[in-house]
Amino acid sequence: MITVIILVFxxxxxxxxxxxGLKIDxxxxxxxxxxxxxxxxxxxxxxxxxxxxxxxxxxxxxxxxQVAKWIGGHEEKLEMLNETVLHHFGKTAEILIFLMGAxxxxxxxxxxxGFSAIKNLIKTKSKRKLLWIISxxxxxxxxxxxNLTATIVLITILRKIFHSSEDRIWYAGFIIIAANAGGAWxxxxxxxxxxxxxxxxxxxxxxxxxxxxxxxxxILIPLLLSYFLPVFKGEIAGIKEEKDKNRLAKLMLFLGxxxxxxxxxxxxxxxxxxxxxxxxSLSLFALVSEIVSNRKFKLQSSNETHHHGxxxxxxxxxxxxxxxxxxGILMTVAxxxxxxxxxxxxxSVKTAxxxxxxxxxxxxxxxxxxxxxxxxxxxxxxxxxxPDASVWHFIAYAAGxxxxxxxxxxxxxxxxxxxxxxxFGWYFKKIAPLALLGYLAGIAWFLIFx
Numbered sequence: 001m002i003t004v005i006i007l008v009f010x011x012x013x014x015x016x017x018x019x020x021g022l023k024i025d026x027x028x029x030x031x032x033x034x035x036x037x038x039x040x041x042x043x044x045x046x047x048x049x050x051x052x053x054x055x056x057x058x059x060x061x062x063x064x065x066q067v068a069k070w071i072g073g074h075e076e077k078l079e080m081l082n083e084t085v086l087h088h089f090g091k092t093a094e095i096l097i098f099l100m101g102a103x104x105x106x107x108x109x110x111x112x113x114g115f116s117a118i119k120n121l122i123k124t125k126s127k128r129k130l131l132w133i134i135s136x137x138x139x140x141x142x143x144x145x146x147n148l149t150a151t152i153v154l155i156t157i158l159r160k161i162f163h164s165s166e167d168r169i170w171y172a173g174f175i176i177i178a179a180n181a182g183g184a185w186x187x188x189x190x191x192x193x194x195x196x197x198x199x200x201x202x203x204x205x206x207x208x209x210x211x212x213x214x215x216x217x218x219i220l221i222p223l224l225l226s227y228f229l230p231v232f233k234g235e236i237a238g239i240k241e242e243k244d245k246n247r248l249a250k251l252m253l254f255l256g257x258x259x260x261x262x263x264x265x266x267x268x269x270x271x272x273x274x275x276x277x278x279x280x281s282l283s284l285f286a287l288v289s290e291i292v293s294n295r296k297f298k299l300q301s302s303n304e305t306h307h308h309g310x311x312x313x314x315x316x317x318x319x320x321x322x323x324x325x326x327x328g329i330l331m332t333v334a335x336x337x338x339x340x341x342x343x344x345x346x347x348s349v350k351t352a353x354x355x356x357x358x359x360x361x362x363x364x365x366x367x368x369x370x371x372x373x374x375x376x377x378x379x380x381x382x383x384x385x386x387p388d389a390s391v392w393h394f395i396a397y398a399a400g401x402x403x404x405x406x407x408x409x410x411x412x413x414x415x416x417x418x419x420x421x422x423x424f425g426w427y428f429k430k431i432a433p434l435a436l437l438g439y440l441a442g443i444a445w446f447l448i449f450x
Contacts, residue, residue: 001044002339005037009332013370017408027321030328037335038085045077051084051338088334094198094275095330096323099191101278105256106145107314108289113246114253115153119160125235127167131226134158134171135178139219142182142412143189144257150179151412155419161236165420170231172416173431174222177404177438179412181218184400185211187264187274191326192376192399197264198274199380201392204264210393210450214442218401221441222434248292259285286311329374337381346382356383356391361443364398368409372399390450397442404435 012033016026041048109115118137124130134154142150154175155168162168183190187197187204196202226232259281266277289310336342349359363375376399385391403410407417407427416422 001040001047002341005040005335005339006341008033008036008040009336012332013374016371017369025321027325027328030325030332032328033332034328034335037332041335041339042078042081045081046074048077048339051080051340084338088331088338091199092327092330092334094273095191095195096326098194098198098275098278099326100318100323101275101282102145102188102260103318104282104311104314105260105285106149107317108285108310109252109256111310111313112252112289113249114256115156116246117249117253118153119157122157122161127234127236128226128232130161130236131171131174131232132223135174135219135223138175138178139182139216142179143186144260146411147179147183147190148411148415150182151175151415152419154179155416167231169420169422169426170229170430172420172422173427173434174219174226176407176410176412176416176431177222177435178219180401180404180410181215181438181442184218184397185215188260190400192372193396194274195373195376195380196392196396200387201380201389202396203388204268206388207393207396210390210446211397213449214397214446215401217445218404218438218442221438225434225437252289252292255288256285286314326373329371330377333374333377333381336378342378342381343384345378346384349382357394357447360391360394360398363395364402364439364443365405367399367402368405372403372410375399393450394446397446401439401442405432405439407431 012029015022015024015029019026019029118141121137122130122133124133134157138147138150138154141153151172155172158168158171158175162171180190184193185208187193187202187207193202193207197204197207260278262281263274263277266272266280267274270277293310333342363379367375376395379395379399383389383391403413407413407422407424413427417424417427
């Protein structure tokens with residue numbers, strides 16, 4: 001039965017990686033993987049002998065190479081199964097609600113054209129200076145919002161600067177590296193770091209302290225090497241400064257970003273789950289949005305007014321397919337974890353004598369091909385180590401930045417590929433070597449100083 005579930009996971013993941021060729025959205029195989037895996041467990045309850053209990057998740061780490069034995073009758077096992085499903089769904093829901101809150105705030109910022117204000121920060125005519133400005137904007141913007149949104153915003157700005165796609169694709173390549181690097185050093189910058197943070201594996205202060213410089217090196221090395229690339233020599237036509245079409249653009253931009261940054265502060269002060277802090281930030285931002293939009297709060301309002309408010313507009317634009325994709329992936333990995341497969345894999349790595357550092361470096365490179373979400377989800381069940389151990393921070397760096405090595409390895413790369421029609425081959429020849437050198441430079445710093 002375990003073999004069948006592993007096979008379902010492998011086939012489902014192949015379907016996810018081939019979504020463009022199959023013309024099937026990746027959420028479909030993700031949800032199928034999830035439901036089939038748990039259904040197979042339910043159908044084979046009496047044949048299961050080992051189980052990782054949700055109530056005592058460390059019951060297999062007390063020196064035993066085997067998962068704790070699962071004893072009891074059918075009804076007892078069924079009750080434990082339902083408890084485990086509920087436990088993992090609760091942990092997954094925390095992440096999804098957190099992400100949906102962040103998505104809603106970003107959409108409301110966009111509703112007020114807040115991101116258009118970023119263009120006015122760019123006033124240089126030098127192609128090289130523009131590259132540095134765009135890259136650092138991507139680095140710091142993605143540390144607050146997700147790397148996908150940061151990439152979309154900055155490529156949209158590039159389209160107002162360059163008419164030629166030949167110039168834009170080079171800048172887009174550096175945006176991908178910078179956005180992924182920026183997402184790795186904050187707990188709110190990437191789905192994987194958010195997962196580690198919400199699982200209690202890393203703290204926000206330690207994450208920033210240990211990963212800021214490695215992440216910075218990840219983009220600095222490619223930027224320094226850009227001096228040898230002819231495409232960034234010379235000047236561009238003058239960039240005209242545009243007046244903000246919406247007088248509230250800058251206010252809502254800084255307020256929205258500030259409220260997202262406030263979430264880790266909320267967790268530190270209250271010790272409550274991060275999704276509650278994100279819901280507080282969302283409600284405050286929505287309140288301000290409705291007030292400045294001259295909307296009155298009423299228990300009973302007309303449907304027309306209700307559906308034209310910034311809050312409802314933002315909520316209607318949330319990427320539900322992405323949310324369901326994460327649900328399917330995380331719950332499938334949870335099924336494998338409950339059966340002890342993930343833990344056994346971790347034990348096998350240790351038994352084979354593979355060092356944790358080598359394994360994590362390989363994990364980062366694998367994230368260039370395989371989505372980093374299931375890789376990090378699996379690692380949570382492989383290593384039974386306390387919070388803020390260097391292993392967790394190393395995983396955050398490797399999984400967050402390794403996806404830059406191939407254009408298909410991250411959400412930022414995939415969206416840039418679609419927006420600018422960047423070919424896999426061009427990126428592999430032109431950008432991948434730079435991304436790999438940046439990745440290795442960050443690893444070298446981390447291993448030497450941590």
